[in-house]
Amino acid sequence: MEKLLEMQGINKSFSGVEVLRNIDFFLETGEVRALLGANGAGKSTLMKILCGVYTKTSGKIIMEGKEVQIDRPQDGKNLGIGIVHQELSIIPTLSVIENFFLGREIKKGQLLDQKRMRKIFFESCEEFGFSIEPDIKAGSLSVAKQQMVEIMKILSQDARIIIMDEPTTSLTRDEKKNLFNIIIDLKKKGKTIVYISHILEEVFQLSDYATIMRNGEIVGTYKTESLNVASISEHMSGAKYVGKQRTHSYKQDDKTAIMKVESLKRNGIVNNVSFEVLPGEVVGFAGLVGAGRTEIVKAIYGGDRKDAGKIFVKGREVKIRSPKDAIANGIGLIPEDRKGEGLILKQEIYKNAALVQLKRFRKFKLLNEKNEKVYAQESVENLSIKVNSVKDAVVKLSGGNQQKVVIAKWLSQNFDVLIFDEPTKGIDIGAKEDIFRVIEEMAKEGKGIIFISSDLDEVIRVSDRICVIRDGKIIKEMENDNVEQKDIMNAILAYTDQEEKN
Amino acid sequence: MRLKKINLRDYGVIIGFVVLCVAISIASPTFLTSRNILNLLRQSAVVGILSAGMTLVIISGNFDISVGYICGCAGAIMAKLMSIGVPIPAAILAALLAGAVIGVCSGVAVAKFGIPSMIATLATGQIINGVLLLVTGGYPISVSNRVLDFVGKESVLGIPVPIYLFLISIILVNFILKKLVTGRHIYSVGGNDEASRLSGVSVNKIKIIVFVISSMLAAFSGVVLTARVGTATATAGVGYELDAIAAVVIGGTNVAGGEGNAWKTIVGVLFMSVIANSFNLLEVHVYFQFIFKGLIILFAVGFDSYNRIKRGKN
Numbered sequence: 140m141e142k143l144l145e146m147q148g149i150n151k152s153f154s155g156v157e158v159l160r161n162i163d164f165f166l167e168t169g170e171v172r173a174l175l176g177a178n179g180a181g182k183s184t185l186m187k188i189l190c191g192v193y194t195k196t197s198g199k200i201i202m203e204g205k206e207v208q209i210d211r212p213q214d215g216k217n218l219g220i221g222i223v224h225q226e227l228s229i230i231p232t233l234s235v236i237e238n239f240f241l242g243r244e245i246k247k248g249q250l251l252d253q254k255r256m257r258k259i260f261f262e263s264c265e266e267f268g269f270s271i272e273p274d275i276k277a278g279s280l281s282v283a284k285q286q287m288v289e290i291m292k293i294l295s296q297d298a299r300i301i302i303m304d305e306p307t308t309s310l311t312r313d314e315k316k317n318l319f320n321i322i323i324d325l326k327k328k329g330k331t332i333v334y335i336s337h338i339l340e341e342v343f344q345l346s347d348y349a350t351i352m353r354n355g356e357i358v359g360t361y362k363t364e365s366l367n368v369a370s371i372s373e374h375m376s377g378a379k380y381v382g383k384q385r386t387h388s389y390k391q392d393d394k395t396a397i398m399k400v401e402s403l404k405r406n407g408i409v410n411n412v413s414f415e416v417l418p419g420e421v422v423g424f425a426g427l428v429g430a431g432r433t434e435i436v437k438a439i440y441g442g443d444r445k446d447a448g449k450i451f452v453k454g455r456e457v458k459i460r461s462p463k464d465a466i467a468n469g470i471g472l473i474p475e476d477r478k479g480e481g482l483i484l485k486q487e488i489y490k491n492a493a494l495v496q497l498k499r500f501r502k503f504k505l506l507n508e509k510n511e512k513v514y515a516q517e518s519v520e521n522l523s524i525k526v527n528s529v530k531d532a533v534v535k536l537s538g539g540n541q542q543k544v545v546i547a548k549w550l551s552q553n554f555d556v557l558i559f560d561e562p563t564k565g566i567d568i569g570a571k572e573d574i575f576r577v578i579e580e581m582a583k584e585g586k587g588i589i590f591i592s593s594d595l596d597e598v599i600r601v602s603d604r605i606c607v608i609r610d611g612k613i614i615k616e617m618e619n620d621n622v623e624q625k626d627i628m629n630a631i632l633a634y635t636d637q638e639e640k641n
Numbered sequence: 642m643r644l645k646k647i648n649l650r651d652y653g654v655i656i657g658f659v660v661l662c663v664a665i666s667i668a669s670p671t672f673l674t675s676r677n678i679l680n681l682l683r684q685s686a687v688v689g690i691l692s693a694g695m696t697l698v699i700i701s702g703n704f705d706i707s708v709g710y711i712c713g714c715a716g717a718i719m720a721k722l723m724s725i726g727v728p729i730p731a732a733i734l735a736a737l738l739a740g741a742v743i744g745v746c747s748g749v750a751v752a753k754f755g756i757p758s759m760i761a762t763l764a765t766g767q768i769i770n771g772v773l774l775l776v777t778g779g780y781p782i783s784v785s786n787r788v789l790d791f792v793g794k795e796s797v798l799g800i801p802v803p804i805y806l807f808l809i810s811i812i813l814v815n816f817i818l819k820k821l822v823t824g825r826h827i828y829s830v831g832g833n834d835e836a837s838r839l840s841g842v843s844v845n846k847i848k849i850i851v852f853v854i855s856s857m858l859a860a861f862s863g864v865v866l867t868a869r870v871g872t873a874t875a876t877a878g879v880g881y882e883l884d885a886i887a888a889v890v891i892g893g894t895n896v897a898g899g900e901g902n903a904w905k906t907i908v909g910v911l912f913m914s915v916i917a918n919s920f921n922l923l924e925v926h927v928y929f930q931f932i933f934k935g936l937i938i939l940f941a942v943g944f945d946s947y948n949r950i951k952r953g954k955n
Contacts, residue, residue: 497822
């Protein structure tokens, strides 16, 4: 196969900090290439240079034997390089067709040529086998459909190289399957795809070759068949892979529940949820995306209103109407969306870390930044957060380190119950291990933990008991005695079958 | 190693201000006379007090465009009460109380009903303007009182009293922002209100507090203004809100909220009044003053925003 694209000796620095070092990377026509690496390894940066979002500090890009200049996103587009971003660039208030033509509207004189645009839109739909209603607001579509609109938009611009940056993080199982079919189809049509993901299963299923990055350098490019989880993990981290063992259980069976939820309801969203968490117990919430896991914990925490239900902490009923009430009663929540809900990105690390328990750091009733910084510094060491200074803005950190700052925020007080909602989403293996360690330590101290993850292996590894969630209710509760992925999937499928019969 | 990097963004406004002052003092020898400087400072005090409150509002991610009307209305309420024989402390208290009530209304409109602050305060401003016209009947009410004369016209240690009051307002706002939990919460809400709410911050309460403080400071500035000119008029304070917003953003407070600083608002206030003062001294027509002020705002905020965009792209 001929080399479609070559990047030679690429270097990139952000205000003096080197993030890519002497990268050589190539792509062949019609391949699916997985790009792997820990957070901050430089995958996204490299791809953003390729499509012109960032400019390289030095190095050469060669396409079909000719050197090309890619300085702006427009240059990338003109060369047929398209990217589907991790955070979609769809404008929710515009219709599908308006999004599709955004920035390249077809005009007749000075007016929009609606007729021609519709014609082209339907032609593209047909060509790529998508069916999307052109006139509904893009924001009302599911994430998967929005993604389809983006992919279709890129394809209609004659893209030859399509970069997908963690495209499956918000998709349901069926939607994922659909996306994979699209990718396989594109490959057949001779398109080249770069696939960035943390989910190795997908990588094995889809890719021909995998390029692994570490600390701004390329470790190597391997035939995917020749790799396995252990070898990938080793390449990514440079350390030996330990494997998934279930950690020791610290559950205190003899004690009264540290938290009990009784008949929790939120109309149409949370349906009669009851469960208990014992001291030292980790309760895992497993379920597909959209099953209502986040909605249940948000209703407990007072982040969303609830319509009915009682919550008991250490046997005493508590009234929770807002997150503030929850915190006062010893319940904390690490939210799913760390950028939107977990952090104040433009604020300093120490201010974020201190926010939940500001009063604790005061001196003579006045804020004391020194105490806050000392706490932040301790957290940086305890959680091995990679920072230059606790005075840096959080926005500068990589995803995994940002997540650790959110966790630091919730470790500032002695909570009885801590809810982790997708704490491992989009972060690398090393950071995940650090988070599991925190959970284990909290269990050891006798706290109650609710752990939510879309990665079933993680739920199985961390939890003492697993609640399977579907349609905003607990459809099955099981003690974690060698529970396997398939047991959870079976529970979900059995329930779905049942529902369909009714 | 504790080498502090000098950031042009942090000091740009100060450098610009110094350059402007040097240039003017060369062009007009009267500029640096103590009489002119004191006069300039006295005139900037009213907008200065408004700007102190506006700093809080903008850091919280909001705008308050009713403060000019509150300033005028509070002055009129005080003057009217005095004219019917209410003692001065009670009259001042009533003016401040009126400010607090307006602040609660604006705050509730923004926090509980989710009306964008620009629109909520546009509406309250109109209402207050109507009340002001009702109170004054459109005619000026003159006041004469020893306490007011002291507040508006006297000097202590050679420095006019309004300047002290301006400084005290800034110190107060700075204290709230840097030393109180409420202040930190104001930054947090301005930075990301959903993340703040989920961290246990009472977001609505913070928003209401911000509008109450700002409105009370606006009412206080009305008292100072009335004391200085000796009359409350129906048009007093009109347009001051825009000067205050300009001063705050020239001082480098982020218009999007979450970042800012009360001290630098002083520079913004002085910047604006030095321009006005120097144009008078140099006998440049007032029309040019507006053009120049507009350019300064564009330049100062543009410099800031452009840097932010560039940083974001990198």
